[in-house]
Each structure stands twice: as C-alpha cells, then as structure tokens.
Amino acid sequence: MKIKSINSKLMLAFLGVIIFFAVITYFLLVGAFNNYYHEDIYRVLEDNIDNNQKITDIEKFINDSEDNRSIEQLFWTKINGQFTRKEARRTNLITSELTEDIIKNIENNINNQQDESRRYYIDVNGRKLFYVITKYELSYSNKLYVVPKLFDKPKITRINNTLYRVALRWEPLDDSLEKNLFNQMGIGLLLTIIAILIIFFFLSRHLTRPIINLSNSVKEISKRKFDSPITIKRNDEIGFLASTVEEMRKELLKYDEEQKMKLHSISHELKTPIMIIQSYVDALKKGLYPKGTPESSLEIIDDECCRLQKLVYNLLYIQRLDYFESELKNKDKINLKEVVEEVINNMSMKLENFQTEIKMDNVYINADFNQMKIVVENILSNQIRYADSIINISLEKDKDSVDLRFYNDGEHIQDSNDIFIMFKKGKNGQSGLGLYIVKRLLDINGASIVAYNETKGVAFKIQWKL
Structure with missing residues (x-):
C-alpha cells in the first residue's frame, strides 16, 4: 500500500536525521568536554600568577615558587636581549620528558611573545603538553659597568632584565576516565535514538492507522457504498x-x-x-x-x-436547478411588481372566475427575472387550483424585509412542510413538482417561503431579508 510505503520512507528519513544529529551531538559533547578539561589544566597552570609582583631577587623567586608536583616550572631570563635558562634547586620527574626540541619550541614562543601571559600546547607523540608563559619585569638596583679605557670615568648603565616563568603540565597517561565518559555518552545517545524510534513507531501507527481506515472508507464511498459509517473519533x-x-x-x-x-x-x-x-x-x-x-x-x-x-x-427544469445553484451569476435589480403583473396578465382568463384583490408597491430586489416569473406562475397556478372564490395578492416593503403574499379561500393544508417536497401532491395536485421548483428557485435567489392556514383559507408568504 502506498501509505505504508510513504510511512517506511518517512521512518528511514527520520532515522537518518536522528543519527546525523546524534553524531554531531556526540562530537560536540566530546569537544566540549575536552575544552573544559584543557581549560581546567590551564587554570591550574595559571594559578597564583601575579604579573604586578615586584621581583628583586631572581634566585629567591625561583626557589620560593609553590612546590606543586602536578606541574613543572621552568624559568628564563632576558638580560639586554640575551636569553638564559635558570634552574631551580629542586627537580621534577616531568623534566626528564622535556626534550631539546620541546625546549627550543618553548624558547621560540618566549622570544615571540608580546603578552604578559599566554597559553600554549604542543603534541608530543600523540600526547599533549600544556604550558603557560608568564612575563615578569625585574626591578632591582642599577648595576655599574666600568668602561675599560684608560683615564675614562666609570659609566652607570641600567640593565633591562625580564624573567619568564613557564608552567607545564602533561596530559595524563591514564585516559580511562575520559574513555568511560565518552562510552557512556555514546551509549546514552544510542539509547536515546532507540527510545525516539520506538516513540516514532507507535506515533506513526497512531497517525497512519486512522488514515488507512479513512482511505478505505473513502474507497467504499467512491464505489457508491454509503451504508458503512466512519467511526474514527479523535480530537485532532x-x-x-x-x-x-x-x-x-x-x-x-x-x-x-x-x-x-x-x-x-x-x-x-x-x-x-x-x-x-x-x-x-x-x-x-x-x-x-x-x-x-x-x-x-x-x-x-x-x-x-x-x-x-x-x-x-x-423534470428537465429540476435538473437545471442543480446547475443554477452552482453557477456564478450576476443577479439583476428587478421590479418585483412588474414580474407579478406580467404573470397576472398571462393568466387573466383563469383569474376571471375568482374575486381578486391585488395590492402591490414598486419593490426592487436582486434576482433573476425569469426565475421569479416561474415562481409566481407556479404559486398562482396553485392558488387557482385550490381557491373557492377568492385570491388576494400583496407586495410590500418595510425596513427589514420584502414580503410577497398569496391568499386563497380553499381548504386547509394538512402539513405545510410536506407541500414543498418533490412529488408530494395535494388533493387536486398534478405532479407534485411545482412547489418543489418554487422552493428551490427561492433558495437560489436568497428568499424563503412558508405556507400556513388562516381562519379560512391558506396563505403563502415569500420573504427577502434586507
């Protein structure tokens, strides 16, 4: 079935989207963890950094630095452009892993650094070495340099000294915690994907099953089988x-x-x-x-x-009524009095046998002239057929409506609603189609009609709401 095929394609597309976003989420989480972990290492390396500290004794500053066994500290001095590496009295096992290439790389960074403090890292055989270089300006007394020339006076020169502190820390060799965390994240995302797919599966069944049932019902309707009701009860x-x-x-x-x-x-x-x-x-x-x-x-x-x-x-005209209802027509502004007068003139010979009273005003409505003529002809024919001796016609307009009324002094009608049903004939009826056509034409032209008994006789009232 096509619906099942569409459902399968939709599920595959949804699965692909979920996997795509799961992979992206996994790598983003991994990257976020690594960034946080590296940031934590840099915070340890930058602990107790005070660039404004006044250093007057290099050796004392180096040897009094905090003995943090998790990091290694190296020092360089720059005296009038000349770099010199300073050694502390204590050593750390990390130092043994610093090769000459690493030292040269650090010295290049020191030589090029303009900031007071800056972070760095390098990959050494798949393992990261993080370090922070901090620059201190030395402020102790100027030293005298005696110029070795005979009879020249000693010359006092200020020495421009800078101390560079390098705090280093290796990435731990034991990455079991990181691997366990990544594995748990992967398992969590996998379980999330499975849960989403299960929810999607039941949700798709919840959505597609009534659609399939509705499709089957529509197919039955297309085969003109209208007896089976649609029993889908949902609030969506x-x-x-x-x-x-x-x-x-x-x-x-x-x-x-x-x-x-x-x-x-x-x-x-x-x-x-x-x-x-x-x-x-x-x-x-x-x-x-x-x-x-x-x-x-x-x-x-x-x-x-x-x-x-x-x-x-x-019968042929009734078939045309369906076309009249669906056809988009521009109704004309007509004088309803002229329509009624024309019908009365055409049926004057039949009306000679009755006492008639006609009272009409000039009233304009938007309707089809020929259709209104058929309405009046059918109703007047009905009045002539059932009247004993009196037929009255009135047409008036007030602020709310236009009323066209026909009255005859004939027998009362049993059910005023049935007379407008197709093939419902009265006592002297012919085909039972005339009043049905009247009702349909008035519906098309935006009017209503009612029939009711009076003390003596029957009245028909057609009304247009203004």
Missing part, C-alpha cells in the same frame, strides 16, 4: 477530517436516496399518462370511444399529452 486534525468525510457520506447517502426516490417517482408519474394515452389509442384503433365520441376521447388523449409534456418539462 485527523478526527476533524474523518468527521468531515462522515458528513460527506451522509450527504451522499441522502442524495443517493433522493435520486432513487426521484427515479421511482418519475417512472410512476410518466407511466400513468402513457398508459392512459396507450389505452385510448388502442380503443380508437378498434373503433371504440371510451368517452362516447371520438372528439371526447381525443380530448382526453390531448390532455394527457399536455400533462406528460409539462411533467417532462418540469
């Missing part, structure tokens, strides 16, 4: 995604059931007029007239053909 992004997919599954299931119901209802609605037309045509072929005369029988066929034509038109 994966849980949010799972709940979103579950909502999509429910909507698809609802849509699929609606389509099946629609197909079943369509087939039933189409079958009835087709069967009537077919039976009447068969009767006419045999010379029979179900309505008594050929004209009456043909009129029935014509009525059923008109009914079938209107049914097919409405």
Whole structure:
C-alpha cells in the first residue's frame, strides 16, 4: 500500500536525521568536554600568577615558587636581549620528558611573545603538553659597568632584565576516565535514538492507522457504498477530517436516496399518462370511444399529452436547478411588481372566475427575472387550483424585509412542510413538482417561503431579508 510505503520512507528519513544529529551531538559533547578539561589544566597552570609582583631577587623567586608536583616550572631570563635558562634547586620527574626540541619550541614562543601571559600546547607523540608563559619585569638596583679605557670615568648603565616563568603540565597517561565518559555518552545517545524510534513507531501507527481506515472508507464511498459509517473519533486534525468525510457520506447517502426516490417517482408519474394515452389509442384503433365520441376521447388523449409534456418539462427544469445553484451569476435589480403583473396578465382568463384583490408597491430586489416569473406562475397556478372564490395578492416593503403574499379561500393544508417536497401532491395536485421548483428557485435567489392556514383559507408568504 502506498501509505505504508510513504510511512517506511518517512521512518528511514527520520532515522537518518536522528543519527546525523546524534553524531554531531556526540562530537560536540566530546569537544566540549575536552575544552573544559584543557581549560581546567590551564587554570591550574595559571594559578597564583601575579604579573604586578615586584621581583628583586631572581634566585629567591625561583626557589620560593609553590612546590606543586602536578606541574613543572621552568624559568628564563632576558638580560639586554640575551636569553638564559635558570634552574631551580629542586627537580621534577616531568623534566626528564622535556626534550631539546620541546625546549627550543618553548624558547621560540618566549622570544615571540608580546603578552604578559599566554597559553600554549604542543603534541608530543600523540600526547599533549600544556604550558603557560608568564612575563615578569625585574626591578632591582642599577648595576655599574666600568668602561675599560684608560683615564675614562666609570659609566652607570641600567640593565633591562625580564624573567619568564613557564608552567607545564602533561596530559595524563591514564585516559580511562575520559574513555568511560565518552562510552557512556555514546551509549546514552544510542539509547536515546532507540527510545525516539520506538516513540516514532507507535506515533506513526497512531497517525497512519486512522488514515488507512479513512482511505478505505473513502474507497467504499467512491464505489457508491454509503451504508458503512466512519467511526474514527479523535480530537485532532485527523478526527476533524474523518468527521468531515462522515458528513460527506451522509450527504451522499441522502442524495443517493433522493435520486432513487426521484427515479421511482418519475417512472410512476410518466407511466400513468402513457398508459392512459396507450389505452385510448388502442380503443380508437378498434373503433371504440371510451368517452362516447371520438372528439371526447381525443380530448382526453390531448390532455394527457399536455400533462406528460409539462411533467417532462418540469423534470428537465429540476435538473437545471442543480446547475443554477452552482453557477456564478450576476443577479439583476428587478421590479418585483412588474414580474407579478406580467404573470397576472398571462393568466387573466383563469383569474376571471375568482374575486381578486391585488395590492402591490414598486419593490426592487436582486434576482433573476425569469426565475421569479416561474415562481409566481407556479404559486398562482396553485392558488387557482385550490381557491373557492377568492385570491388576494400583496407586495410590500418595510425596513427589514420584502414580503410577497398569496391568499386563497380553499381548504386547509394538512402539513405545510410536506407541500414543498418533490412529488408530494395535494388533493387536486398534478405532479407534485411545482412547489418543489418554487422552493428551490427561492433558495437560489436568497428568499424563503412558508405556507400556513388562516381562519379560512391558506396563505403563502415569500420573504427577502434586507
């Protein structure tokens, strides 16, 4: 599976990154320990250094220096540019390891040093020798030099003397402590890597297992199998995604059931007029007239053909409603009064049989003119079908809304919500599509519609919120 392949690659990449940073961390820790260790050696070598100390007796200063057996001290004097090595009365075993090359290297450092004190180290056969060179200015009485020329007077000359103290210390031969420390650091980093990998393994399973399950559920949905609910319950992004997919599954299931119901209802609605037309045509072929005369029988066929034509038109228009909902359209500013008046004029012959009261103001809304015309036509046709003798139409606007109201004095409706459902027909209904189309078109144009019973009759109210 691709998810497992991605998971394996991710784990390998994560392992590589962890090892890379572990190696870098190890060497940084080793370097930090070495730096600290070397710094500690230099601090020992620099202990008790006082550059401001006044030295008047070189021999006394050398022999009175602290007898620290962990370090070795060497001394040089520089008198008017001439270097001389001074020996202390005591010796140390470390001195025996100082070769002439080491001594020369130290003397070169002394000759080139400008600072009062400076740190140095050299590698000798894989072992480090650390030393600190400290410079002292000597301040004792000037000495007289007699110029060896006859009859010349003695000449007093100040001698420029400098004392250099070299404190040395070898790196210990026994490095078992350092090795043990480095080994422990390595083991600690290795255990850390293993722990991180274990945590990553269980974390990746915790993350990828619901993703795999969600992927399988989506595949089932793609096969139009909407019956299995998604049961992933988490409070993170994966849980949010799972709940979103579950909502999509429910909507698809609802849509699929609606389509099946629609197909079943369509087939039933189409079958009835087709069967009537077919039976009447068969009767006419045999010379029979179900309505008594050929004209009456043909009129029935014509009525059923008109009914079938209107049914097919409405079904095709319902399919277009999905396109209307998703299409990005610029709605026009229209006068709703003009829409209603045009429909009333087109249906004036049918309205002559009713007592009508029309009260409308000029009201402008943003909507599609043709769609609003279909809405008014369908509602007015419904009023004509169910009214006894009275039909009233009113259109008014206040500061909060625009209200278009239709009233007829016909029978009360049983359930005001069901009448807007597809194929839900009333007592004298034809196809059960007219009011469904009205509801869908009003939703598309940002309006709402309600139907309610009054003391006598039924009212339909369409409202646009301002």
